Amino acid sequence: MAIPKKGSRLISVDGTAYRWRIRHKPTYCQGNGWGSLTYAVEPAGRRGRVLLVELPCSRSDAWLGERTMTVRPALVAATIRRALDRGWDPSQAGSAFTLNLTEGDLSDVMKGHPPSR
Incomplete structure (x- = not known):
């Protein structure tokens, strides 16, 4: 599975x-x-396993007034590092690797703390 280049x-x-x-x-x-x-992440310029990151909030364009957040490059970089720590191998073929972050995980990721196991 690959993500489209357009809009990435x-x-x-x-x-x-x-x-x-x-x-x-x-x-x-x-x-x-x-x-x-x-959001989805994949290695650039080569095939590999896609990372799907699920955050504990709604999209900013959700129709109902749920808690939202903006995804910035710093968050993406931090979640990539967390996924690598949890076993995501982007060079490996296979189905998508899902990183489901809780509120606590999100706080740790943004502070740069190591993953809790």
Whole structure:
């Protein structure tokens, strides 16, 4: 599985290039606040295993007034590092690796703390 290049952004984390993308429009469930904010990451310029990051909040364009947040490159870089610590191997083929972050995980990721096991 690969993410479309159109609408994606490049980011370099610890010397490795990745491409990340948030879905352009919310799904019906995301729009109603039933689904979480998600984005996909993959190695740039080569095939590999996709990382799906699920955050504990809604999209900023959700139709209902749920808690939202903006995804910035610093968050993407931090979640890539967390996924690598939890076993994501971007060079490996296979189904997507899902990183489901809780409120506590999100706080730790943004502070730069090591993952809790």
